[in-house]
Amino acid sequence: MQVFGGIISPFVRKLCLVLEEKGLPYELTQLPPHAQDAAFRAISPFGKIPALRDGDYGLSDSSAIIAYLEARHPERPVLPAEACARGRAMWFDEFADTIFAHSGLKILFNRFVGPKLLKLPCDEALAVEGEAELPESFAYIESVAPESGWLLGEDFTLADIAVASVFRSLAYVGITPDLPRTAAWYARVGERPSWRKIAEVEAYRPKKPQ
Ligand SMILES: N[C@@H](CCC(=O)N[C@@H](CS)C(=O)NCC(=O)O)C(=O)O
Structure with missing residues (x-):
């Protein structure tokens, strides 16, 4: 998995912390909002950080990404079931x-x-x-x-x-x-x-x- 966004952003850090808590490997590509990186722009339609690439799948918005990760990797949850x-x-x-x-x-x-x-x-x-x-x-x-x-x-x-x-x-x-x-x-x-x-x-x- 590849995460795009500068770690100073609370939303990027939140996502990286979730990945760490879940024990999922990822690569962090640090870039600012609206960076003209084609791979990033393909998955962040408004240029916001963070964005995540997982194989063919791409998504932006930390909360949306975390909902995706929680559904895909429910072991070591960060959201309660109750x-x-x-x-x-x-x-x-x-x-x-x-x-x-x-x-x-x-x-x-x-x-x-x-x-x-x-x-x-x-x-x-x-x-x-x-x-x-x-x-x-x-x-x-x-x-x-x-x-x-x-x-x-x-x-x-x-x-x-x-x-x-x-x-x-x-x-x-x-x-x-x-x-x-x-x-x-x-x-x-x-x-x-x-x-x-x-x-x-x-x-x-x-x-x-x-
Ligand atoms: N709700 C979004 C917020 C993302 C966001 O606003 N990130 C800021 C950086 S801290 C950004 O990309 N700002 C640029 C903009 O709003 O155009 C999330 O959780 O990912």
Whole structure:
């Protein structure tokens, strides 16, 4: 399998963490959104990252891809089978992507990815807007963060992966979880072998040719 997208994206990281948790081999081709790579564009109609190629099959959108992987490789699940828990897992995924990351990316893009990586002008007003929105997400996460274990109980699931992945992206702009239950849960996530593996990928920066 081949994953397209830069690991700094919470959605790309989420997908890679799911692949690691499932023990599925894959190759990561790091590229930015809208990259003019033909193999990538063939499977990401709007140029968004991530996208996945699996043999003849191609798909974009992290949540769609994870639903596909879960159906194709149900062993070592990241989604619970029980109906209420499955619904909650999808809720956390949706919350992470469309509320938490929606605010966080305003900051990440305008203070880091845009100006530092893509050499694009920064919209500081949008970053400030994201900063004003984030406390609501932080308060919500703190209200559901468990004293021990994971967001859905005993099993580590997509719920934990999706929310933690947004926090990891926010670290690029100096934002870390500081509410106590959230910080303790996030530290536990950081001990997962899957997380450590992705942290190594994320720490590696290929040198530019001289
Ligand atoms: N819901 C999508 C979101 C993907 C997404 O928006 N990725 C960003 C990068 S973090 C992107 O490609 N942005 C470019 C764009 O929106 O045109 C997913 O989960 O994959």
